[in-house]
Amino acid sequence: MxxxxxxxxxxxxxxxxxxxxxxxxxxxxxxxxxxxxxxxxxxxxxxxxxxxxxxxxxxxxxxxxxxxxxxxxxxxxxxxxxxxxxxxxxxxxxxxxxxxxxxxxxxxxxxxxxxxxxxxxxxxxxxxxxxxxxxxxxxxxxxxxxxxxxxxxxxxxxxxxxxxxxxxxxxxxxxxxxxxxxxxxxxxxxxxxxxxxxxxxxxxxxxxxxTIRDSKHAREREFLKAVHKCVSGGGKVLIPTFALGRAQELCMLLDDYWERMNLMVPIYFSAGLTIQANMYYKMLIGWTSQKIKDSHAVRNPFDFKHVCHFERSFINNPGPCVLFTTPGMISGGFSLEAFKKWAPSEKNLITLPGYCVAGTVGHKLMSGKPTRIDLDKDTHIDVRCQVAFQLILYxxxxxxxxxx
CATH class of the missing domain: 3.60.15.10 (Ribonuclease Z/Hydroxyacylglutathione hydrolase-like)
Known part of the structure; x- marks a missing residue:
C-alpha cells in the first residue's frame, strides 16, 4: 500500500x-x-x-x-x-x-x-x-x-x-x-x-x-497584570488579533477582569464584523464548551458588558483605553495604523497574544526590542512603547x- x-x-x-x-x-x-x-x-x-x-x-x-x-x-x-x-x-x-x-x-x-x-x-x-x-x-x-x-x-x-x-x-x-x-x-x-x-x-x-511553557493560568495572569499596569498609568493598550476565534476568548478574559476590578477604562473592538461574528457565536453555542452551554440559559457569554465598538476618530482621544484590532500580526490594516500612532509613546503597551509569522511587524516586535521599525524606505516607526507577548493562545x- x-x-x-x-x-x-x-x-x-x-x-x-x-x-x-x-x-x-x-x-x-x-x-x-x-x-x-x-x-x-x-x-x-x-x-x-x-x-x-x-x-x-x-x-x-x-x-x-x-x-x-x-x-x-x-x-x-x-x-x-x-x-x-x-x-x-x-x-x-x-x-x-x-x-x-x-x-x-x-x-x-x-x-x-x-x-x-x-x-x-x-x-x-x-x-x-x-x-x-x-x-x-x-x-x-x-x-x-x-x-x-x-x-x-x-x-x-x-x-x-x-x-x-x-x-x-x-x-x-x-x-x-x-x-x-x-x-x-x-x-x-x-x-x-x-x-x-x-x-x-x-x-x-x-x-x-x-516547548515547555508556563501554565495558561500564569500567562493570563501576566497578561492582565501588564494591561492593568498600563491603563492605570494613563496608557493605551493595543491588542492586535484576528476578529474571530481567539478574540472572543480574550474579550471574555478582560470583560470578567474589568467586572471584578470595577474598572471604568473603555475596551474597544475596531472590527465591524465582530457584531456579525458574535451573532454566529450565539447561534452556534452547541459547538462551545459544556460550561458555556450550561451558563447560556442565564446570560450569553458573548454579550460583553465592557467591550464596545471603536470609531476611527477615537484613535486621537486622550486617556487610557484597550483596543482590539485586526489583523493579528500587524501585517496591515487598522492594527498597523494604531501601532504607528501609539508606538512612539512610552506610556502605551503593545501586547501580542498569538504567533506572528516572519515578515510581519508583529514578528519583528517578538524577535527583540527594536527601537525603530522600517516599513519601507520612506516609512519608519519609532518604538518607545512597552511590548509584551505572553502568547496566551495555543x-x-x-x-x-x-x-x-
Whole structure:
C-alpha cells in the first residue's frame, strides 16, 4: 500500500497550511491557507508544482476532495484563489461553523490588506461568495462518503469555534490530519477529542511540540497584570488579533477582569464584523464548551458588558483605553495604523497574544526590542512603547508527518 504526501505549505514553516495526501489511490487536500508574511508568489501554496508532480491536466480531476480544518487564514486564505482562479470545482468540506464564519475572515483580510497592496493574484468578494457556495458542511463525527472508496469524518479540535481534526479512509488505508488543536480547555471551548483509531498515517501540528511553557493560568495572569499596569498609568493598550476565534476568548478574559476590578477604562473592538461574528457565536453555542452551554440559559457569554465598538476618530482621544484590532500580526490594516500612532509613546503597551509569522511587524516586535521599525524606505516607526507577548493562545501550525 503506497502512501504519498505532498507538502505545499507549513512543512517547515508557520503559514499557508496545505498538505495533499494520497491514500488508497485517492488524493485529499487538507487545508488551503495563505502565508501572512509574504506578498509575492509565496503568499499561496505552490499549486502549479502540484499539478506538475501529478501530471494531471487540472485540479478537479487530480483531487478527490479538499477538507478545511478551520477558518483561520493560514488554513483557508487561499481557498477562493484555488477555486475561482486555479479552477478547482470538486468537493470541499468543512464544519458548519467554519462555513459560516470563513467568509467574514476572508473578506476582512481582503479589504484591509490585499486591496491596499494591490496584489495581482488576489480574489474578489464575489470570488469568496462563489467559493463558499461550493462548500459542503460537516457535523462532528458525521461519516461522509466522498465517493465509493473514500470516507471522511470530522472530530472536535478545540482551538476555535468549528475547528476539526479529519479522519480519512480509502480502501485499507486510514489517516488523520489534525490542523490546529487544543488539549487544554479555555473559557469557551473544550479540549480536542477523537476516537481510538488504527491509522497508517498521522499528520499533526507541531510548532510548540518541544516547548515547555508556563501554565495558561500564569500567562493570563501576566497578561492582565501588564494591561492593568498600563491603563492605570494613563496608557493605551493595543491588542492586535484576528476578529474571530481567539478574540472572543480574550474579550471574555478582560470583560470578567474589568467586572471584578470595577474598572471604568473603555475596551474597544475596531472590527465591524465582530457584531456579525458574535451573532454566529450565539447561534452556534452547541459547538462551545459544556460550561458555556450550561451558563447560556442565564446570560450569553458573548454579550460583553465592557467591550464596545471603536470609531476611527477615537484613535486621537486622550486617556487610557484597550483596543482590539485586526489583523493579528500587524501585517496591515487598522492594527498597523494604531501601532504607528501609539508606538512612539512610552506610556502605551503593545501586547501580542498569538504567533506572528516572519515578515510581519508583529514578528519583528517578538524577535527583540527594536527601537525603530522600517516599513519601507520612506516609512519608519519609532518604538518607545512597552511590548509584551505572553502568547496566551495555543497556536501550533507547522506539521509533522508520521507513517506506519
Amino acid at each position: 503506497a502512501i504519498e504526501c505532498l507538502v505545499l505549505g507549513a512543512g517547515q514553516e508557520v503559514g499557508k497550511s496545505c498538505v495533499v495526501a494520497t491514500i488508497g489511490g485517492k488524493r485529499v487536500m487538507f487545508d488551503c491557507g495563505m502565508h501572512m508574511g509574504y506578498h509575492d508568489r509565496r503568499h499561496y501554496p505552490d499549486f502549479a508544482r502540484a499539478l506538475a508532480a501529478w501530471g494531471a491536466p487540472d485540479f478537479t480531476s487530480a483531487l478527490s476532495c479538499v477538507v478545511v480544518t478551520h477558518f483561520h487564514l493560514d488554513h483557508i486564505g487561499a481557498l477562493p484563489y484555488f477555486t475561482e482562479i486555479c479552477g478547482y470545482h470538486g468537493p470541499i468540506y468543512m464544519t458548519y461553523p467554519t462555513k459560516a464564519l470563513a467568509p467574514f475572515m476572508l473578506e476582512d483580510y481582503r479589504k484591509v490588506t490585499m486591496d491596499q497592496r494591490g496584489q495581482e493574484e488576489q480574489y474578489s468578494y464575489e470570488d469568496i461568495l462563489r467559493c463558499m457556495k461550493k462548500v459542503i458542511a460537516l457535523d462532528l463525527k458525521q461519516t461522509v462518503q466522498v465517493d465509493k472508496d473514500l470516507v471522511i469524518r470530522a472530530y472536535y479540535a478545540g482551538h476555535v469555534l468549528g475547528a476539526a481534526m479529519i479522519y480519512a479512509k480509502a480502501g485499507d488505508a486510514a489517516m488523520v490530519y489534525t490542523g490546529d488543536y487544543n488539549m487544554t480547555p479555555d473559557r469557551h471551548l473544550g479540549v480536542a477529542q477523537i476516537d481510538r483509531l488504527k491509522l497508517d498515517l498521522l499528520i499533526t501540528e507541531s510548532t510548540y511540540a518541544k 497556536v501550533t501550525e507547522n506539521c509533522t508527518i508520521f507513517k506506519k
